[in-house]
Amino acid sequence: MADPTNTREIWQQRWAREPQQARSALRWTAQLDAAQALLEEEGLDAVTVARVAKRAGVSVGATYHYFQDKQALIYAVVDRFTREAAERARSALDPARWEGASLMEILEAYLRHAIKVGRRFRGTHLAHKRLAMEDRHVAEHLASEHRAIHEPILKLLETRAEEVGGAEPIRSIAVALEVLWASVDQRLSNHAPGTSSRVARLSDERFIGELLEVARAYLGVESK
Amino acid sequence: MADPTNTREIWQQRWAREPQQARSALRWTAQLDAAQALLEEEGLDAVTVARVAKRAGVSVGATYHYFQDKQALIYAVVDRFTREAAERARSALDPARWEGASLMEILEAYLRHAIKVGRRFRGTHLAHKRLAMEDRHVAEHLASEHRAIHEPILKLLETRAEEVGGAEPIRSIAVALEVLWASVDQRLSNHAPGTSSRVARLSDERFIGELLEVARAYLGVESK
DNA sequence: ATTATCTATAGATCTATAGATAATGC
DNA sequence: ATTATCTATAGATCTATAGATAATGC
Numbered sequence: 001m002a003d004p005t006n007t008r009e010i011w012q013q014r015w016a017r018e019p020q021q022a023r024s025a026l027r028w029t030a031q032l033d034a035a036q037a038l039l040e041e042e043g044l045d046a047v048t049v050a051r052v053a054k055r056a057g058v059s060v061g062a063t064y065h066y067f068q069d070k071q072a073l074i075y076a077v078v079d080r081f082t083r084e085a086a087e088r089a090r091s092a093l094d095p096a097r098w099e100g101a102s103l104m105e106i107l108e109a110y111l112r113h114a115i116k117v118g119r120r121f122r123g124t125h126l127a128h129k130r131l132a133m134e135d136r137h138v139a140e141h142l143a144s145e146h147r148a149i150h151e152p153i154l155k156l157l158e159t160r161a162e163e164v165g166g167a168e169p170i171r172s173i174a175v176a177l178e179v180l181w182a183s184v185d186q187r188l189s190n191h192a193p194g195t196s197s198r199v200a201r202l203s204d205e206r207f208i209g210e211l212l213e214v215a216r217a218y219l220g221v222e223s224k
Numbered sequence: 225m226a227d228p229t230n231t232r233e234i235w236q237q238r239w240a241r242e243p244q245q246a247r248s249a250l251r252w253t254a255q256l257d258a259a260q261a262l263l264e265e266e267g268l269d270a271v272t273v274a275r276v277a278k279r280a281g282v283s284v285g286a287t288y289h290y291f292q293d294k295q296a297l298i299y300a301v302v303d304r305f306t307r308e309a310a311e312r313a314r315s316a317l318d319p320a321r322w323e324g325a326s327l328m329e330i331l332e333a334y335l336r337h338a339i340k341v342g343r344r345f346r347g348t349h350l351a352h353k354r355l356a357m358e359d360r361h362v363a364e365h366l367a368s369e370h371r372a373i374h375e376p377i378l379k380l381l382e383t384r385a386e387e388v389g390g391a392e393p394i395r396s397i398a399v400a401l402e403v404l405w406a407s408v409d410q411r412l413s414n415h416a417p418g419t420s421s422r423v424a425r426l427s428d429e430r431f432i433g434e435l436l437e438v439a440r441a442y443l444g445v446e447s448k
Numbered sequence: 449a450t451t452a453t454c455t456a457t458a459g460a461t462c463t464a465t466a467g468a469t470a471a472t473g474c
Numbered sequence: 475a476t477t478a479t480c481t482a483t484a485g486a487t488c489t490a491t492a493g494a495t496a497a498t499g500c
Contacts, residue, residue, distance in 0.1 A: 027452090043357070048487085049488080049489065050488075050489090058453075059453065059454050060454090060490085061452090061453060061454055061490095062452070064490065064491075070488095070490090130357065132414075133350050133354065134267060134269070139414075143414065171422070174423055175434045176438075178421060178424075179403060179435070181410075182403075182407045182409070182411075183402065183403050185410060186406040189357075196367060197374065197398070198395070198398045211403070213442065214400075214438060217441035217444070218437065248477090248478080272461085274462075274463090282479075283479065283481075284463090284464085288463090288465075289477085290478095294464090
């Protein structure tokens with residue numbers, strides 16, 4: 001499935017036919033839903049065309065009518081998911097909604113939200129990471145969607161740059177955000193229950209508290 | 225291949241026969257080498273029994289003589305790799321070798337080493353992460369090997385606890401180490417060249433510098 | 449007329465084993 | 475006698491298509 005030399009413009013129009021008619025749109029959606037549910041519940045290897053078709057209540061032939069091939073189906077699922085996530089981020093990060101909130105309050109809200117969403121869509125998130133490993137088109141697509149989510153957060157945080165000490169507050173904010181994100185991402189991805197580290201055994205609350213302390217210290221924000 | 229309900233003691237004796245004789249040991253090693261090279265160069269999906277056998281210069285039948293099944297072969301590769309890594313860590317972290325080094329100097333050496341090794345064995349590292357996603361036995365094994373590497377580092381760092389400010393230096397050190405590790409891990413895993421974030425575009429040197437500043441600020445170590 | 453859908457299956461790929469043969473060690 | 479190895483192939487699984495039939499929209 002992974003073909004690194006593929007130069008087609010896969011993210012433009014690789015699916016055979018995105019439906020115009022209402023009735024077909026239902027089935028189109030049903031197939032994406034089925035594929036994503038399999039991804040979430042059982043991981044990437046569980047996504048076979050036959051299982052997607054069955055779960056969506058159509059035949060394999062019908063699925064190949066909608067999607068040029070299996071790769072196009074997977075791409076469509078990833079694309080829909082990341083598009084929706086970016087859309088949610090854009091509306092949640094409207095600066096007007098954060099009037100009066102401090103830098104640290106915004107970071108705290110971000111951490112809580114990231115952990116909540118990461119738990120909710122754990123399987124999909126892991127599957128996306130794996131697809132990114134195997135297919136550079138997916139990697140680029142996910143990276144660009146990730147930027148589409150992080151850019152508005154950075155923009156919002158940068159309006160609080162005067163709270164930050166040091167010579168380069170804008171860059172420091174970017175570094176802090178990536179460090180927090182990496183730490184959360186790792187916490188959500190790993191899951192060896194018995195053998196986990198001291199830090200993994202902290203509750204979410206304490207974990208968030210420590211990460212905020214990391215950010216506060218690095219950014220030189222005064223404690224209240 | 226992934227069978228979450230598998231309760232056999234796979235890490236004890238799942239391979240059919242680890243050889244006693246010198247000549248067989250060569251072939252045993254050749255097969256692990258072949259599998260690991262495929263893992264490193266082309267990823268997990270490239271590891272088929274036929275390709276491993278061919279690359280090791282034996283037949284498929286011979287491979288099944290050495291390994292009960294494909295899973296046992298993969299496990300043996302992971303096991304050897306993590307064992308060697310833990311062994312290297314133990315000798316590198318002998319406290320006697322770090323006489324006179326400060327906490328921050330040790331952290332810096334750790335970061336440089338982690339980035340170097342991570343680049344060198346990128347494919348293997350990614351494959352291990354993916355195996356951990358798919359197979360909880362591998363996840364537990366990797367987590368325990370990871371602890372085997374991080375424990376000596378923590379022990380070493382803890383001998384410098386008096387350099388650290390705050391009420392709970394031991395815990396702070398553990399948190400700092402995990403945050404740094406997560407940040408490095410993410411930098412090494414991601415690789416969307418054109419679309420990468422501001423932080424990903426920093427040079428290794430500056431990246432290390434920023435992470436050290438994160439740790440220094442959080443741990444309350446005085447700047448020199 | 450065109451679009452949507454189904455059943456049935458060809459073709460590719462991979463794991464694992466059967467059965468025969470060669471090499472090794474007491 | 476036992477261990478190591480090979481060739482050949484059965485059996486499982488999956489993608490994708492061919493060819494026939496049903497539904498839809500001008």
